[in-house]
Amino acid sequence: MELDIVELSRLQFAMTAMYHFLFVPLTLGLSILVAIMETVYVMTGRPIWRQMTKFWGTLFGINFALGVATGITMEFQFGMNWSYYSHYVGDIFGAPLAIEGLMAFFLEATFVGLFFFGWDKLSKVGHLIVAWLVAIGSNFSALWILIANGWMQNPVGARFNPDTMRMEMTSFFDVLFNEVAQAKFVHTVSAGYVTASVFVLGVSAWYLLKGRHTALARRSIAVAASFGLAAALSVVVLGDESGYSASHTQKMKLAAIEGMWETHDAPAPFTLVGIPDVEARETHYAVEVPWVMGLIGTRSLTQEIPGINDLVIEAEERIESGIKAYDALMTIREERDATPADVRETFEAHSENLGFALLLMRYMDDPRDATPEQIATTAEDTIPGVLPLFWAFRVMVGLGFGFIAVMAYFFWCSSFRQQNYPRWALRIAVLIIPAPWIAAELGWFVAEYGRQPWTVDGVLPTALSVSHLSVQDLLLTLAGFMIFYTVLFVVEMGLMLKYIRRGPTEDVEETESWEARHEHRLRTHDGQIPATPAE
Amino acid sequence: MILYELLSYDVLRVIWWLLLGVLLIGFALTDGFDMGVGALLPFVGKTDVERRLTINTVGPVWEGNQVWFILGGGAIFAAWPPLYAVSFSGFYLAMFTVLAALILRPVAFKYRSKREDPRWRSSWDWALFVGGAVPALIFGVAVGNVLQGVPFELTPELFSRYEGSFYGKFFGLLNPFALLTGIVSLAMLVTHGAAWLSLKTEGPVADRARRYGTVTGVVTIAGYLLAGLWLAVGIKGYAIVGDVVTDGPSNPLYSEVARTGSWLAAYAARPWIAIAPLLGLLGMVLAVLGLRSGKELSTLLWSKLGIFGAISSVGLTMFPFILPSSISPTSSLTVWDSSSSHLTLFIMLVVTAIFMPLILLYTAWVYKVLWGKVTEEDITGSGHSY
Numbered sequence: 001m002e003l004d005i006v007e008l009s010r011l012q013f014a015m016t017a018m019y020h021f022l023f024v025p026l027t028l029g030l031s032i033l034v035a036i037m038e039t040v041y042v043m044t045g046r047p048i049w050r051q052m053t054k055f056w057g058t059l060f061g062i063n064f065a066l067g068v069a070t071g072i073t074m075e076f077q078f079g080m081n082w083s084y085y086s087h088y089v090g091d092i093f094g095a096p097l098a099i100e101g102l103m104a105f106f107l108e109a110t111f112v113g114l115f116f117f118g119w120d121k122l123s124k125v126g127h128l129i130v131a132w133l134v135a136i137g138s139n140f141s142a143l144w145i146l147i148a149n150g151w152m153q154n155p156v157g158a159r160f161n162p163d164t165m166r167m168e169m170t171s172f173f174d175v176l177f178n179e180v181a182q183a184k185f186v187h188t189v190s191a192g193y194v195t196a197s198v199f200v201l202g203v204s205a206w207y208l209l210k211g212r213h214t215a216l217a218r219r220s221i222a223v224a225a226s227f228g229l230a231a232a233l234s235v236v237v238l239g240d241e242s243g244y245s246a247s248h249t250q251k252m253k254l255a256a257i258e259g260m261w262e263t264h265d266a267p268a269p270f271t272l273v274g275i276p277d278v279e280a281r282e283t284h285y286a287v288e289v290p291w292v293m294g295l296i297g298t299r300s301l302t303q304e305i306p307g308i309n310d311l312v313i314e315a316e317e318r319i320e321s322g323i324k325a326y327d328a329l330m331t332i333r334e335e336r337d338a339t340p341a342d343v344r345e346t347f348e349a350h351s352e353n354l355g356f357a358l359l360l361m362r363y364m365d366d367p368r369d370a371t372p373e374q375i376a377t378t379a380e381d382t383i384p385g386v387l388p389l390f391w392a393f394r395v396m397v398g399l400g401f402g403f404i405a406v407m408a409y410f411f412w413c414s415s416f417r418q419q420n421y422p423r424w425a426l427r428i429a430v431l432i433i434p435a436p437w438i439a440a441e442l443g444w445f446v447a448e449y450g451r452q453p454w455t456v457d458g459v460l461p462t463a464l465s466v467s468h469l470s471v472q473d474l475l476l477t478l479a480g481f482m483i484f485y486t487v488l489f490v491v492e493m494g495l496m497l498k499y500i501r502r503g504p505t506e507d508v509e510e511t512e513s514w515e516a517r518h519e520h521r522l523r524t525h526d527g528q529i530p531a532t533p534a535e
Numbered sequence: 536m537i538l539y540e541l542l543s544y545d546v547l548r549v550i551w552w553l554l555l556g557v558l559l560i561g562f563a564l565t566d567g568f569d570m571g572v573g574a575l576l577p578f579v580g581k582t583d584v585e586r587r588l589t590i591n592t593v594g595p596v597w598e599g600n601q602v603w604f605i606l607g608g609g610a611i612f613a614a615w616p617p618l619y620a621v622s623f624s625g626f627y628l629a630m631f632t633v634l635a636a637l638i639l640r641p642v643a644f645k646y647r648s649k650r651e652d653p654r655w656r657s658s659w660d661w662a663l664f665v666g667g668a669v670p671a672l673i674f675g676v677a678v679g680n681v682l683q684g685v686p687f688e689l690t691p692e693l694f695s696r697y698e699g700s701f702y703g704k705f706f707g708l709l710n711p712f713a714l715l716t717g718i719v720s721l722a723m724l725v726t727h728g729a730a731w732l733s734l735k736t737e738g739p740v741a742d743r744a745r746r747y748g749t750v751t752g753v754v755t756i757a758g759y760l761l762a763g764l765w766l767a768v769g770i771k772g773y774a775i776v777g778d779v780v781t782d783g784p785s786n787p788l789y790s791e792v793a794r795t796g797s798w799l800a801a802y803a804a805r806p807w808i809a810i811a812p813l814l815g816l817l818g819m820v821l822a823v824l825g826l827r828s829g830k831e832l833s834t835l836l837w838s839k840l841g842i843f844g845a846i847s848s849v850g851l852t853m854f855p856f857i858l859p860s861s862i863s864p865t866s867s868l869t870v871w872d873s874s875s876s877h878l879t880l881f882i883m884l885v886v887t888a889i890f891m892p893l894i895l896l897y898t899a900w901v902y903k904v905l906w907g908k909v910t911e912e913d914i915t916g917s918g919h920s921y
Contacts, residue, residue, distance in 0.1 A: 023768035023907055054723070055684070061645060062645065062649075064645075065641045065642050065644070065645035065646065066641075066642065068598065068601075068641050069637075069638040069639075069640075069641040069642050071605070072604075072605065072634055072636065072637055072638055073610045073634055073638065075605050075609060076608050076623055076630060076634060078612065078619070079608075079611075079612065079619045079620055079622070079623030079624060079625070080623045080624055080627055080630050080631070081629075083620045083621065083623075083624035083695055084620070084693075084694055084695075085613065086619050086620035086623075087616055087617055087620040087621075087693055087694075087695075090612055090616025090617075090619060090620065090648070090875070091616055091879050092874050092879070093612070094609065094612030094613030094614070094616055094619065094875070094879075095613045095875075095879055095882065095883055096609075097608075097609040097612055097613065097614075097881060098606065098609035098610045098612060098613035098614070098886075099609075099883075099886050100609065101602060101605050101606035101609040101610070102606060102609075102886060102890040103886070103890050103892070103893070104886060105602050105605060105606070106602045106606065106890075106894045106898075107897070108601045109598040109601065110598070110599030110894075110897060110901055111599075111897075112598055113594065113595035113596055113597075113598050113599060113901070114595060114901055114904065116595070117594065117595040118595075118904060119907070121904050121905065122904065161784065163694055163784035163786055163789075164693075164784050164785050164786050164876075165693045165695070165786065166616070167806070168873075168875075168876040168878070168879070169876060169878050169879050169882075170878070172878070172882045272877075282915055333691070340646045463760070467627070467695075468624065468694065468696045468697055469624065469627060470635065470696060473627055473628065476628070476631075477627075477628070477631045480631065480635065484635060488638075488642060491642070491645075491646060492642075493644060495649055495650075498649075498650075499649075512724075521860045535849075
């Protein structure tokens, strides 16, 4: 693959965004788990819950630092590497980013300092409020970022303005309540809650296996399993909601994820596994489950879901319509106020396909020069990489159901089996710690790679969105980010492991003496102290 | 929406120009002392305890302060998309350097004291130095370049194109005038950091901070005056040719711009703006005197006044220009032709009007909770410190 400005910019964005998202889901979920633990502390006054708050809070802090640090890159990268994108859609896309800063990030960042430093300076309730403000701030951040991203997937509430050569907002309400954004938000924060739950569960399971800090570990598992079960269910339900909205907002992405080449009679089957073949336009060895796809995608038994081949034909038509819009636009720009009314009308009639004409600019300067062959090739370009999407999606979904199973099992043990966890289950809990990160990264891959060749679906092609930079510029910053981020990753993992190995260090005496005094309360109804698996 | 009708496009543009200034000044006033403290760290703290004292004066607040920077980026994106698109890709490597330095900072704050190893700690101390000094310098360099005009050009489709080779683009930024403004910016923020340290600490750290701060304060005053003189005699200003349309569409190419006369012609046209540089100088002079005489709170406030005056003077001198182009003056971005749409500006103003007062309120509350000097007992006792 030849690396040009577009490929390098994409590579850099993918790398920095995916790296940023190593830290975000844990921040989203752990902030809430920590706040829940502190709530229990304030309500019951038991020091063990304060110890838990501080211990998981320390791990939260190590993770949070890198989340913030790598988020700085994200805020400025659009302007640095995606200059034309920033110009073309900044009128809409910039607003949620700025509101994120005003409403969410300020809150989170101002209070996170007080969370760590304010233990002696605030009352119990005061500190609890601070903990919740941090959690709310983090989660509101996600809301606004996903409203911005949702608009890239489903650009509603905006119109092209020939005078300014860009998209401009027509309805803030539509941008805000974009159905794609809303489903994405709940899906993504739930994924964050699952990530944090699996993390807390895994680390606690490791303590139980080692027979250390069992009081802390048991309570942490109880919190993580119940919270995690609810979150894991929510991820899958809202993932389904995303699939439903994609069936009418992003048909090509959905068809590619399903490896669905031909339009199937309703209700379409769901391909469980198979090997999509782009050349042959066929999915080999497909194992199909009848009706399911039609049900997920349309929630009906009668509506059809278009296949890739039909969508390419549709793209060809839209390109031809887009060329008419482009032609009219050129006249409007030349004549400005003197533009004849019929040209304005032509533009209005075809302007929603203007983006499809811009797709041609990969091959030529003026889309009006396009030959029928070039139009056909460009229409083919609208198919994203089917094979990676098909499998990335299936692995993500498989992991999602796996989390439900694990969380349900631990929830059952913690609620109905006197917190007796078999050692094999604890080992599994430790082993699956990385799994939610894999699922989350695959999810973003499906969302963003599946949108290609567009940065804003149907509006602005990726190839046009970049800045006027040199390959050298991009190679230098790419190498810089890689080295820099690798070092930071090693440092953060080192610290994380160090603090996990060390375990809770604060309020140890107070907690232990409290435990000794109140041991009877911890006994189960048959009078036994719950056995630790190490014993 | 009566309010939407009342706030015409040109009024909203001026309001957002003011808000851009508020954000930049907010960033310099708050995160400015964090950067100054970072830049001073290796010099005011000789022992590990002294360095931890220094770091913990900003420990609980730098994170919130830094949001002014992030918010600045977001607000420019939302309210001035052409400025966001042209400037950050134009100052590409400089921006990368700033980002790298600013990424180092959060990590250094959080991780420095997590291990005892002296080499570990001293590495992060230098990271904090870089994270403070480098952005402070580069922000000033950027201002110097903006005043001279940036080599970009807009195509009819509004793609931005830059002149110059790969290295030329970066080292071209480091011209003498821009270096001077860079030094002014660095010295100004270091002075601000020194004022903060003298308020928040006592003993040797505060003494050293006052000594360094006095020197950098004098450098700031001298550099600021020199830069003003240079601007008067050595750098051509910009002006819009013909009628100025203030509520037209945001297309920079619709108006014609020429390089004529001096930037300082603005002071003849609008004499009242002279108040900005005067307040700036007054603040800086009083801050230096305050540092020398050991006054604490008032020194910090004077330093804030100095920064406020200095940054406003740049904005007011250039008005209505935001980002002039040296190779294609007509491509220059002005307040009248590089904003968001009327609707976006209006919505963002409503959101800002709701949340900015809240932000100021809770930030003030946090500072109140943390009020008082950071002492050795604070950082050795509880474990709730860096």
